[in-house]
Amino acid sequence: MSTRLSKGGRLIDRSAPQEFSFNGKTMRGLAGDTLAAALLANDQMLLGRSFKYHRPRGLVAAGPEEPNAIVGLGRDGRFEPNQRVTTTELFDGLEAASQNHWPTLEFDVGVINNTLSRFLPGGFYYKTFMWPRAAWKHVFEPIIRRSAGLGKAPTARDADRYEYTYSFCDVLILGGGIAGLQAALVAGASGARVMLLEQSAHWGGRAPVDGDVIEGKPAEVWINSAVQTLAALENVAMRLRTMGAGVYDHGYVLAEEKIADTTPGDGRPKHRLWRIRTAQIVTATGAIERPLSFAGNDIPGVMLAGSVREYVVNYAVSPGDRTVVVTNNDDAYRTAIALVQAGLAVPCIVDARASVTGDLPAKARAMGIRVETGKAIAKVKGGKRVTGVSLCVQAGEGAVLEEISCDAVAMSGGWSPVVHLWSHCGGKLIWDKTRAHFRPDASRPPTGQDGLAMVVPVGNANGAMTAAEALICGAKGGAAAAEAAGFKAEAKAAVAEAAPEADMEAVWIMPQGAGPALKAKMWLDYQNDVKVSDVQLAAREGYTSVEHTKRYTTLGMATDQGKLSNINGLAVLADALHEEIPQVGTTTFRPPYAPVTLGALAGESRGDIFQPLRKTPMHAWHEKNHAYFEPVGLWRRPYTFPRAGENHEQAVHREVLNTRTNLGLLDASTLGKIIVKGPDAGRFLDMLYTGVMSSLPVGKCRYGLMCSEQGFLSDDGVVARIDEDTWLCHTTSGGADRIHAWMEDWLQCEWWDWQVYTANVTEQLAQVAVVGPNARRVLEKLGGMDVSKETLPFMQWADGTLGGFPARVYRISFSGELSYEVAVPASMGLAFWEALHAAGAEFGAMVYGTEALHIMRAEKGFIMIGDETDGTIIPQDLNLGWAISKKKADFLGKRGQERNYLASPDRWKLAGFETLDGSVIQDGAYIPSAGKNANGQGNTQGRVTSTYFSPTLKKGIAMGLIKGGMDRLGDVVEFTTITGGVVKAKVVDPVFYDKDGEKNNV
Amino acid sequence: MLILECPYCGVKAEETELTPGYEAHLKRFGPGSSDTEFEDYMFARKNPKGVHFERWRHVYGCGKWFLAARDTNTLEVFGTYPAQSSAPPADLQDKIKAKRPDWKGYK
Amino acid sequence: MSNAVSALGHASFDGFAKVREIGPIGMISLRAKADLPGLAAAIKAAVGTGVPAQRQIEIAGDKAAGWMSPDEYLLLLPYGETDAALAAIAEALRGQHHLAVTLSDARAVFRIEGAKADQVLAKLSPVDFATLGSKELRRTRAAQVAAAFWKDGDGYTLVCFRSVAAYVMGLLSHSATSGSEIS
């Protein structure tokens, strides 16, 4: 059994017990424990079930590479699925629950997949998708949905807060082990701005666990002094619990800081996402131990040797009383030694190498530990827990020599440098045959904006596997990075005692001649249940590319992203293909290095500040008056103002009728307003608009169209001539920024010698449309300006004061009614708006929203950008030829409109439509025509673009595009309906209301 | 995520402060141009694996358009310069030629 | 005539830094090339400062002139004085190609004050505060919207568009929440 030892544990505080629960059962741990250590101390080895076969799963590792021990943490608003117990710090009150099992962890129905495993081989998912659709839908999907999947998505809103921070430095060091600390000391001394990040809660990495000796003292002494030195440097920033997640172009790095994981609800951000920009990156990310592939290597109790050592040394937790160590290298002997020193039994070290002569094996032998060389594990015995192992000869096929009873197995297949962050942005790897691992190829680094190397790998992450090598490498790397960032540095390294280690021997399966029965029990990917036999099957089926094999077998595609399985799987594939490992290559390393909480990626963008909502000065009034809002770009505009008992449609109809008979008020502040000024402003606007603006007299307004260079209609609005060299251009709501950018683009990049300045004054002004037969009366009541027909006729503007407000009044109409648009300074917008309502009460003033606006413009046959246009419509399609100058030699879009297919008489053109039965044509309806096109689809001859029930005319009205356009007047056509039917409509003039414009001519 | 130095305000702006504007040094063809000229102007865009000249706007900064010479493969930035340039500056062209001997020129 | 009101009615938030919406403040956008004859006189007449150099803001009491782009200056002054300043600019630049327009109401202005005020902004803007000049006017984004800020006294003054004032107040409050200090 696993248990807490009575002595030792460098990271725990025995005086600070912490109570936590696992699957509802109360357990006790100690401050300083990881959840993994605390669970082991409570003999909780069974922690989950595998993805496909639901095999029992226990801890394998002690760090972020852990594939199995994944739990749900917390509850309700703080429930988080898929959390690694190895990277979860224990705190009093922590709640954890295992996942991926049904109905219980101990008794899991899905384990039936295990007995059916020969029917669920590699490529199972792909093969199953090929089966008859019905079988998938009714048989497989329901079973898989119940039995597969990791964790459950939280249903409650996240109770925590998150944030970003942007940070800048010269040298960013990722990893606070001894190599990272050494690099930071050297780079820090150079004066460079240094940032040092460590993913765990402790500095120093594995050195204290390995018993390294630095400068003649235990590693911990040197680590503490290095940390103190660095903390005293003003140019060095240090963060624990902060994981470098991804390295991106031009020295951009994302890191996730865990702040309040152990203090939920204390008000601090749970996590913070660091968005760092640095000149140079030092990856001191260490190495990860590889499992060995022997039959039963997934049974709970089989763990990585280095991790077993870490639990014993750091947490005083023994994974088992009797631990068999199995290895192909010297490092695992440290585990055997540490276990024996802690008073635990190591019945045997099983070493695959034929000859074992190093210092560490000598020390183990001297301690009386039995070492079996040239041997392998034939099979691990046990179900939910290891009960023993059987030994065989590594060179053979698995004939059992003897059985050894044990309750834990510590395995080591060698160490792989963590090359993820080196590789994210293009760093290449080389295969180190001696150590059987990939490490960074310094001659092919990731490069930055200057084309030079921007990442320096150090320590274990660079294949410098001993403490002595790691320190030298760290110092050199720290100096190289500082110098590349423009500082002078000295690569002075601390000296570690170098214990010579003998070469490891690559062992990819154990025993090397294992037959199919054993291979089908050798796990490569624990989480996704991929075995040696699956990869070999994929190779036989023709999956010779490692990227294809990965997807076919799902090897390395689980939430651990193959940290343990990739190299072993690659080696098995290479062997099956009779190729060398470097020829087969690796899969691509992509960020993040380990999962990053979605909340951290979202940062502050939640709730009210999820995205910017633009509000007009009258927004609060609209809210108070029960506006139903609709998005217009990032603006929120009132769609309608329903009153008690009204639905939206009734409210809209009331607003239309009141505006047409009395007085309507619309908040038009979102309308774009751009000032264009200068000696060349007229010439510029003549290029921008299809019509002529240079000839517009001062004081007058003119409707204008803007097109893209392709000729397609992009925006419309009324232009006012303010003075000799100043125009004010109105754009559509939400179009102001786009059109302003469009203007600046042409002025800066094409006609930069023209003397024109623009200013976007959209938000300087609140604008109100005062519309209806009583519009003039209310303005006259406010007083201060002559707004009579004679002084301010249609399509003119005037400056003055209205009711004491400085105002610019435009006599323009988008509804056909007598109408004024009044612009006042935004800071007075609300006051003016309220004054209008007060003054207008006696004239039947009533606010209206965008839907009433849309209906009234449709009743008048006015086009709307985005309804009648969709980026493929030229003004001529909309019968707007009158707004296009024939005299101008050039304007934006003129050449585009000359293309022959745009000039074709076959183009669909605008017309009005009225159904014969008065009903409303459905949005999106098409007008079918006879025959089929080349794709066998029914032909069409037109479509609806705007369709409404007109409350004024009490019938459905529509605009649309139809082949032949207004030449089709009087024709009866059929529009489709959503249910497959048709509705008959007559082609009519799109001006449905007040064709002679009498309403406005008053 | 790229960093480009705005030649107008000197800010080393990150990509989120910028807006891309595609290929630089296009010649506008208006009325009177042939169909081929207009087609090239509208649609025929270079897509090199290597040296590329492109437009960027410092949209969250000074609002100005500028031009950048960049390797689309390595993302190395050779230089940025004002949009009011009918050709890349001579020293920038020399620098690119020195770094990329196979480069055929910006046209 | 009604008094002008700021977008948020002087909303404020107390966290590890203090956030206040201030204003309305008079603002004029002056577009002119740096070598335009009369430019220095125009800015002097309008706000009493010299012509700001690239990315700089010249502050003189309750007035200031900031460099916005090679041909744009932001003039700050008391709210009621913009018309007089516009007239002075027109006078100084008579016959010269320029554009001067009041934008006081198009903007919202915030103060972020306290020893750690820079940390509030560092969470929102991709700006290196260690290298930000003492008189530097930095135009950038605050999360998802355009913003400009500069150091003034014991904090920063931030300007954004009026329509997103509530969003920016939300951002600043979130970032200034006690307990979320970066260091």
Ligand SMILES: [Zn+2]
């Ligand atoms: Zn700029």
